[in-house]
Amino acid sequence: MISIDNDLTVEVLLPRISLLWELSAQKIDAIDRTFDPALGSPVFTVQGTYQTRGWTEWTQGFQFGSAILQFDATGEKRFLELGRQRTLERMAKHVTHFGVHDHGFNNVSTYGNLRRLMLEGKLDHSAWELSFYDLALKCSAAVQARRWTRISDGGFIYSFNGPHSLFADTIRSLRSLAVGYHLGHVMLEENDREVSLLERLAEHATATARYSVYYGEGRDYYDQPGRVAHESIFNINDGRYRCPSTQQGYSPFTTWTRGLAWIICGFAEQLEFLETVPESAFPEPDARGSLQEVMLRAAVVTSDFYLENTPTDGIPFWDTGAPLIARSEKYLEQPSDPYNDLEPVDSSAAAIAAQGLLRLGRYLKRREAEEACKYWQAGLTVSRTLLNDPYLSRQSDHQGLLLHSVYHRPNGWDYIPPGRSVPCGESSMWGDYHLRELALYLQRCHSGPYLTFWGEETAS
Numbered sequence: 374m375i376s377i378d379n380d381l382t383v384e385v386l387l388p389r390i391s392l393l394w395e396l397s398a399q400k401i402d403a404i405d406r407t408f409d410p411a412l413g414s415p416v417f418t419v420q421g422t423y424q425t426r427g428w429t430e431w432t433q434g435f436q437f438g439s440a441i442l443q444f445d446a447t448g449e450k451r452f453l454e455l456g457r458q459r460t461l462e463r464m465a466k467h468v469t470h471f472g473v474h475d476h477g478f479n480n481v482s483t484y485g486n487l488r489r490l491m492l493e494g495k496l497d498h499s500a501w502e503l504s505f506y507d508l509a510l511k512c513s514a515a516v517q518a519r520r521w522t523r524i525s526d527g528g529f530i531y532s533f534n535g536p537h538s539l540f541a542d543t544i545r546s547l548r549s550l551a552v553g554y555h556l557g558h559v560m561l562e563e564n565d566r567e568v569s570l571l572e573r574l575a576e577h578a579t580a581t582a583r584y585s586v587y588y589g590e591g592r593d594y595y596d597q598p599g600r601v602a603h604e605s606i607f608n609i610n611d612g613r614y615r616c617p618s619t620q621q622g623y624s625p626f627t628t629w630t631r632g633l634a635w636i637i638c639g640f641a642e643q644l645e646f647l648e649t650v651p652e653s654a655f656p657e658p659d660a661r662g663s664l665q666e667v668m669l670r671a672a673v674v675t676s677d678f679y680l681e682n683t684p685t686d687g688i689p690f691w692d693t694g695a696p697l698i699a700r701s702e703k704y705l706e707q708p709s710d711p712y713n714d715l716e717p718v719d720s721s722a723a724a725i726a727a728q729g730l731l732r733l734g735r736y737l738k739r740r741e742a743e744e745a746c747k748y749w750q751a752g753l754t755v756s757r758t759l760l761n762d763p764y765l766s767r768q769s770d771h772q773g774l775l776l777h778s779v780y781h782r783p784n785g786w787d788y789i790p791p792g793r794s795v796p797c798g799e800s801s802m803w804g805d806y807h808l809r810e811l812a813l814y815l816q817r818c819h820s821g822p823y824l825t826f827w828g829e830e831t832a833s
Contacts, residue, residue: 438482477546514553544639599678627694686753721804773800
């Protein structure tokens with residue numbers, strides 16, 4: 374169980390955040406200088422050097438988005454030009470990628486961040502450039518929303534596995550639909566039938582909350598409140614739910630912690646987004662309030678599960694049911710050990726979850742909820758761990774920023790150093806990006822404006 378430091382403040386973390394950006398600059402330069410783009414996208418490191426992994430190209434937006442975040446945090450214009458140029462050169466295919474559920478990862482991290490910076494006045498305002506970003510994000514939203522499975526009680530954006538598959542991950546990619554709606558876009562179907570991006574956002578979020586998240590209501594024998602199923606399977610002939618599943622977790626009846634983290638972060642930021650949407654945008658009275666209740670319930674129960682099923686410093690094992698962690702006596706009563714010989718931890722899950730905990734805490738504080746402080750302080754506690762040894766990578770010859778990330782334990786894709794029995798010491802592109810995004814979030818909480826994925830229209 375996480376040992377929450379209730380006295381910790383953002384100000385205390387600022388020196389470590391400053392160090393992070395110094396190290397981050399070195400890593401971004403090293404990857405851009407040495408990685409061969411003909412190989413695909415960098416995914417994870419092997420002995421400190423980024424490698425590709427042909428599954429889907431879901432990490433390229435994190436690569437170039439990292440340079441954009443670096444500029445946002447430090448004002449170093451060469452990183453802006455790097456991120457902007459690489460986005461222009463290499464991201465167009467991701468805008469019209471019909472085969473993945475990852476549009477929020479790839480396109481909001483690049484085109485979306487650039488658009489946000491222009492609206493905030495950090496980029497020189499250019500009507501044509503802003504229109505370019507807007508068009509890319511509108512197209513991305515429609516392509517993502519078109520990847521749709523209708524079920525008996527709604528619908529969802531299906532994963533790259535096919536129309537039967539709902540992934541927990543996609544709740545974070547839902548930001549693509551949110552931005553498209555924010556820009557006033559609609560999707561057109563046959564005979565010019567308009568499809569509301571907000572309606573699809575609401576239906577996907579509802580399906581995720583209903584089928585990916587457990588609430589202790591006897592859904593199955595393993596129905597523990599806050600547990601998350603990585604994948605939910607449906608019969609596409611009649612739209613009925615069939616069973617939980619997983620691609621990267623240990624089993625359908627355990628919780629893969631990166632999937633848990635996507636849920637925490639995704640629902641928290643969608644709650645923030647819904648505050649900007651008027652009640653009149655929904656077809657039914659009180660529909661916005663009902664959706665907020667669904668999202669908040671899912672965010673709270675999964676956050677509580679994370680707090681209760683993670684070692685005291687906030688870094689989880691890769692799966693809460695990983696078979697060998699039970700051999701570690703009182704493992705939830707002590708700090709994480711990435712060099713243990715039983716099961717790997719996953720720092721990338723912690724980086725994603727920490728931002729979700731912070732956003733949830735802030736959201737509840739604005740509503741004067743008693744439990745707000747718990748989530749905010751938990752997010753700070755996890756952040757402090759990530760910003761220190763042994764997780765923040767200081768080695769100049771290691772291209773990763775966040776150490777001890779895990780990609781696909783069941784497939785054995787993660788590098789295991791000689792003499793060890795489990796993966797450790799490596800980084801992932803999503804882990805590095807989300808540590809940067811977490812650091813920027815904290816930095817902006819200290820000296821605004823507040824960081825949102827859709828951007829505040831403040832530029833003149």
